[in-house]
Structures are given as C-alpha cells and as structure tokens.
Amino acid sequence: MTFQPRQTSPRGVIENQRLLELHLYPGNRCNRECDFCTVFGSAEGWYADYTPEHLDAALGTVMLDERGVVKFYGGEPTLSPDNLLWAIAYLRDRGFGGSIVIYSNGIQADHLTDILAADPLGKTTASLNYSIATGDGAPQMPLSSLRKLEAYEAEQPGAIAMGHADIVDSGRGIDPFTGEENRPKSAHRCPHCYPVLKTDGSFHACPFAVENAAPHFQLGTIQDAPEMVADNFQTFLDWIDTVHEPYAIAHDQPACTVCWQHLEALPTPEFRQAAAEVAS
Numbered sequence: 616m617t618f619q620p621r622q623t624s625p626r627g628v629i630e631n632q633r634l635l636e637l638h639l640y641p642g643n644r645c646n647r648e649c650d651f652c653t654v655f656g657s658a659e660g661w662y663a664d665y666t667p668e669h670l671d672a673a674l675g676t677v678m679l680d681e682r683g684v685v686k687f688y689g690g691e692p693t694l695s696p697d698n699l700l701w702a703i704a705y706l707r708d709r710g711f712g713g714s715i716v717i718y719s720n721g722i723q724a725d726h727l728t729d730i731l732a733a734d735p736l737g738k739t740t741a742s743l744n745y746s747i748a749t750g751d752g753a754p755q756m757p758l759s760s761l762r763k764l765e766a767y768e769a770e771q772p773g774a775i776a777m778g779h780a781d782i783v784d785s786g787r788g789i790d791p792f793t794g795e796e797n798r799p800k801s802a803h804r805c806p807h808c809y810p811v812l813k814t815d816g817s818f819h820a821c822p823f824a825v826e827n828a829a830p831h832f833q834l835g836t837i838q839d840a841p842e843m844v845a846d847n848f849q850t851f852l853d854w855i856d857t858v859h860e861p862y863a864i865a866h867d868q869p870a871c872t873v874c875w876q877h878l879e880a881l882p883t884p885e886f887r888q889a890a891a892e893v894a895s
Contacts, residue, residue, distance in 0.1 A: 617765040621742045621776040624684060626807040627852050632762045632845040637677040637686040638822045639702070643663060645691040647720055649753050651746065653785040653823045656690050663814040665702040672837035673812050677842055686809075688822065692717050693726040693754065700733055706733055710813035715739040718778065720747045722756050724763040731767070744797030747818055748777060784871045785823040803863040805855045805870040810834055810848050818844050821849045824874050829881045830834055831874075854884035856877045 627633035641663055645656030646848075653662075677683045685706060692699055703715060715734060719727050721743045746753035748761065755761070768775040809875050811819040816833035819825050831854075834847040858881055863873045873881070 617768045618777040632842040635679045638686045638811040639890045640811045641814045664698045667727040668757045675841035684718040688718035693723040698724040717741045719742045728767045745778045745780045
C-alpha cells in the first residue's frame with residue numbers, strides 16, 4: 616500500500632505553558648460504527664460545529680510556531696467539510712504556523728483531499744484508520760475511495776499516512792475485535808497523548824477516553840486561562856506516572872484498560888481550579 620506509517624511527536628512537551636499538540640473534537644458522529652471505536656462513533660452520534668470561541672481557546676493553548684500540531688478527529692471530520700475548511704482557515708489567519716492532521720476513515724475521499732489541498736501553508740496531512748484502510752479487523756473502505764487517496768499520495772508524497780495498528784481498550788475497544796492476533800496491544804504505560812478541546816467547550820486529558828466524563832480527565836473549559844489548562848495537563852501526566860502506571864503494573868492491566876474498567880479505584884488528580892469555581 617502507498618501510505619507510510621504516521622510518525623509521532625515527542626510526548627508531554629509543554630513550553631511557556633503551551634502544548635506541543637492539541638486535538639480538536641466536534642463529536643462522535645460517524646459514517647461507520649466499528650466494533651473497536653474508542654469514541655463510540657455512529658451515525659446517531661453527537662456533533663457541534665467549531666466556533667471562534669473554541670478556536671481562540673486552541674490558539675491560546677497550542678504552540679503557534681512551526682513545531683505546533685493541531686489534530687482534527689472524531690467521529691469522522693469529513694462529514695462537515697465546510698466547517699472544517701473554515702476552522703483551518705481561521706487558525707491560519709490568526710497565526711497558527713504549525714502542522715495540521717486530519718484523522719479520517721477516508722471514505723469521503725474527495726472531501727478529504729479537498730481539505731488537504733486548501734491549506735495555504737500546505738502543511739495539512741491526513742492519517743487513515745489502519746483497520747478501515749487495510750480491512751484488517753473491519754470492512755475495508757470502498758476501493759474507489761482507497762484508489763483516490765493512493766493517487767493523491769502518489770502525487771503529493773507525505774500527504775496521507777497510515778495510522779497506528781495498535782488495539783486500544785477504550786470505548787467499544789478490543790471486544791469483539793476481529794483483527795489479527797499479532798497486532799500490538801496496549802502496555803502498562805500510558806502513551807501520554809496530548810489533550811483534547813471538545814466543541815462542548817471542555818478540555819479533556821485523553822483523546823481515546825474523550826467520551827468518558829470522569830473527573831480524572833477534566834482539565835478545564837474555554838472560559839479558563841490557557842495557563843491553567845497547561846498546568847492541569849502537566850498534573851495529569853504526573854498522575855499517570857505516579858498513580859496510574861503503578862496501579863497498571865501491580866494489577867497487570869494495560870493502561871487503557873485501567874481507565875476503561877478500574878478508574879474508580881484511583882484518586883482524581885489534584886487539578887487547579889478556576890478562580891470563580893474556587894470562590895463558589
């Protein structure tokens with residue numbers, strides 16, 4: 616297959632209280648309903664457009680120079696191409712000079728390639744879902760879509776990559792997953808992914824567990840100072856290393872399984888609170 620594996624960025628990088636990466640999430644509405652979906656994606660899922668308020672909060676949180684990365688995912692981002700195109704243009708017009716990644720199942724190939732081509736800086740790429748692109752563990756995308764994406768990648772090398780093959784126990788998770796038994800499973804150590812800004816206005820600590828409303832993941836809202844969100848994310852990373860991982864090792868559980876099935880056994884990270892919340 617034409618696509619190369621997606622390269623990951625260094626984890627947990629925070630400089631001057633800005634994050635190296637930020638995920639943007641408009642909901643779990645999707646044109647597929649896969650057994651392994653971490654966010655419970657379906658056609659009946661929720662969706663809300665990106666707004667200036669959400670994107671201004673993102674601009675205040677992520678690094679704005681060429682090192683920064685903003686990742687759009689869901690759900691399926693190409694189901695609302697006009698709003699996504701507007702959001703990318705908004706970020707560019709207001710000084711975001713980093714990379715943009717669209718996590719997609721690739722089925723709406725024409726929408727996806729239009730989105731990639733629209734970036735005035737030419738720094739928007741796509742990451743395809745491994746199972747849907749290959750047919751390993753899920754019905755493969757229509758071959759007509761796959762051929763369009765392969766042709767685009769051949770003309771624009773590096774524009775479309777293959778997502779990871781790991782099986783993550785979160786959301787609908789592993790069971791009843793039908794992929795190859797030798798595909799990598801999660802280890803005791805959390806991958807330390809970067810957090811998510813949802814279009815409901817909340818910052819969530821984990822892109823895989825984004826539909827989990829437990830207080831362990833709640834970093835703040837778009838009304839909070841970006842510095843507080845960054846501090847809370849650092850607190851979450853410290854909690855992962857000092858509380859979560861020791862529990863996973865002691866109970867011989869994969870990291871995502873701890874959050875999915877045993878989170879009530881762990882104390883909540885000691886997050887900073889907004890001044891208004893503390894006063895109340």
